[in-house]
Amino acid sequence: MLAKPVRTILLTALLLLASPARTDTPSSAAQAALREAVTQFLMREASRNSGAVTVEIADAAIPRNAKPCDAPQAFLPSGQRAWGHTTVGVRCPQPAWTLFIPARVRVEDDYLVAAHPLAAGSVLGAQDWEVRRGDVAALPPGTLTRPDQAVGRTLRQAVPGGTALRSNQLLVVQAVERGQRVQVISHGPGFQVGNEGIALTAAADGQPVQVRLDSGRVLQGIARSGGRVDVGQ
Incomplete structure (x- = not known):
């Protein structure tokens, strides 16, 4: 029979082996807080795009000697x-x-690719593209993700078949020309006011444009097709 001190030592050793190792050290807790702060920040920022967002952060990217912080601020x-x-x-x-x-x-979303070789000057129709799904974050900037971004638009350059369609491949259609008389719609909480003025710059649909009202006041708004400029909300 084992002596009592020996039994006590063996029992203590067995209990230590059976107990799970603690991982919530100050360093690992700080690493987890950093991972969470970065993940949530990127999820929020990337979700402004359509599509399913996935954030990947390698374990080695988080410093092992990370210091604790009550309110980490990601930017x-x-x-x-x-x-x-x-x-x-x-x-x-x-x-x-x-x-x-x-x-x-990663942003998993639909995007448009040329269904066949397209010549410069082609006016795009539904037969000219195919919809694929993939990580649009890995594609060139300006890749088209919706058919309404392509239909009726004219190509400024040739595009090989199977290539992602991009906004810089399309001719820019000016919604407002410099010197054009435009309708200015001012928006605000609970009201909408219409004015007229002269566009001081040219702009495509959705781009900023400066307008001088008939009163002489100069405003900046967003150009819309049909010679309209939206100001405010």
Whole structure:
């Protein structure tokens, strides 16, 4: 029979082996908080696009010696965007520190590809494209994701079959020409006021444009097809 001190030592050792290892150390808790802050920030920013958003952050991207922070603040450094391969900054107000964490954001969505080789000057119709689904964050900027972005538009360059259609391949159709007389619609909480004026710049649909009202006041609004400019909300 084992002596009592020996039995006690063996029992203690068995209990230690059976107990799960603790992982909620200050460092791992700080790493988890950083991962959550970056993930939520990128999910919120990337969700402004249509499509299903997935955020990937490698374990090695989170510093092992990360310091705890009660209120980490995520932000996009200059030149970064909230999709594809990107880098997110995280700053802590107290204690003050800033670090940068690489991540990848996937946006699963439909996009348009040329159904066959398209010649420059072609006017696009439904027979000219196919809809595919994939990670649009990995595609070139300006890739078209909806048929209404392409139908009736004219290609400014040839496009090989199977190639994603992009906005910079299309001729720009000016919704408002410089010097054109336009209708100005001012919007506000509970009201809408119409005026007229002269466009000081040319702009495509959805682009900003400056207008001088008949009163002489200069406003900036958003150009709309049909010679209309929206100002305000």
